Amino acid sequence: MSSYHPPREELALPAVLHALSDPQRLRIVRELSLDPEPRPCGSFLLDVSKSTKTHHFRVLREAGMITQREVGTSKLTSLRREDLDQRFPGLLDAVLASAETPVAVPA
Amino acid sequence: MSSYHPPREELALPAVLHALSDPQRLRIVRELSLDPEPRPCGSFLLDVSKSTKTHHFRVLREAGMITQREVGTSKLTSLRREDLDQRFPGLLDAVLASAETPVAVPA
DNA sequence: CACGTTGTTTGATGATCGTCGTACAATTGA
DNA sequence: TCAATTGTACGACGATCATCAAACAACGTG
Numbered sequence: 227m228s229s230y231h232p233p234r235e236e237l238a239l240p241a242v243l244h245a246l247s248d249p250q251r252l253r254i255v256r257e258l259s260l261d262p263e264p265r266p267c268g269s270f271l272l273d274v275s276k277s278t279k280t281h282h283f284r285v286l287r288e289a290g291m292i293t294q295r296e297v298g299t300s301k302l303t304s305l306r307r308e309d310l311d312q313r314f315p316g317l318l319d320a321v322l323a324s325a326e327t328p329v330a331v332p333a
Numbered sequence: 334m335s336s337y338h339p340p341r342e343e344l345a346l347p348a349v350l351h352a353l354s355d356p357q358r359l360r361i362v363r364e365l366s367l368d369p370e371p372r373p374c375g376s377f378l379l380d381v382s383k384s385t386k387t388h389h390f391r392v393l394r395e396a397g398m399i400t401q402r403e404v405g406t407s408k409l410t411s412l413r414r415e416d417l418d419q420r421f422p423g424l425l426d427a428v429l430a431s432a433e434t435p436v437a438v439p440a
Numbered sequence: 441c442a443c444g445t446t447g448t449t450t451g452a453t454g455a456t457c458g459t460c461g462t463a464c465a466a467t468t469g470a
Numbered sequence: 471t472c473a474a475t476t477g478t479a480c481g482a483c484g485a486t487c488a489t490c491a492a493a494c495a496a497c498g499t500g
């Protein structure tokens with residue numbers, strides 16, 4: 227019962243951009259890029275419920291941005307950096323760099 | 334009755350990524366980047382209705398990706414490349430380069 | 441075995457999205 | 471002045487989205 231991971235050639239730009247356009251998911255990707263060690267979903271500090279977390283990880287996986295590998299009761303998540311870099315060179319880095327820029331608060 | 338254009342400092346990454354995650358809007362941005370000359374909305378060949386076109390241009394404008402300047406009955410649209418490049422360096426170029434890669438069709 | 445941990449599934453809710461057609465407004469040109 | 475052009479406004483529609491709680495499943499440990 228392993229979940230679907232799209233092969234590299236099928237990664238679609240709109241899906242990737244949509245996956246990255248949610249703040250929670252952007253945070254997940256960001257954390258994963260800072261610490262590339264595969265981590266269980268639960269180790270990500272998001273202020274959403276468990277089921278919402280599951281939802282976001284599915285969106286990221288189906289967009290081809292992460293891999294999820296079952297180990298015991300956990301599911302180790304890692305970033306598909308190589309696939310992303312090959313398919314969309316420079317994109318992930320640009321997004322991650324942009325994500326570090328603080329958002330200006332309107333006065 | 335001029336429409337709202339967010340100042341550069343307020344451009345938000347999620348909004349920009351969301352704006353780019355729609356194929357029609359991505360096409361608009363792509364055409365604008367190839368031909369930076371300000372163009373009326375109607376000159377973009379999208380297979381959607383007039384009102385849908387208006388909608389997409391509004392999303393792009395409110396995300397801070399384009400400027401719209403009224404000239405007669407037309408509205409000249411141009412890409413806010415400088416603002417985007419300053420706020421999110423490399424992002425637009427990476428997206429545009431990625432957009433040129435053909436999407437693989439599943440067998 | 442029983443319990444805690446980890447994550448999924450299901451069903452629901454309210455919001456947003458992409459799309460359309462119709463009607464309208466404003467400008468240009470005959 | 472009348473008509474064509476260019477774009478917006480207004481609903482409306484079905485689809486998708488982000489979110490939640492509750493129930494469930496699988497694994498590990500006491």
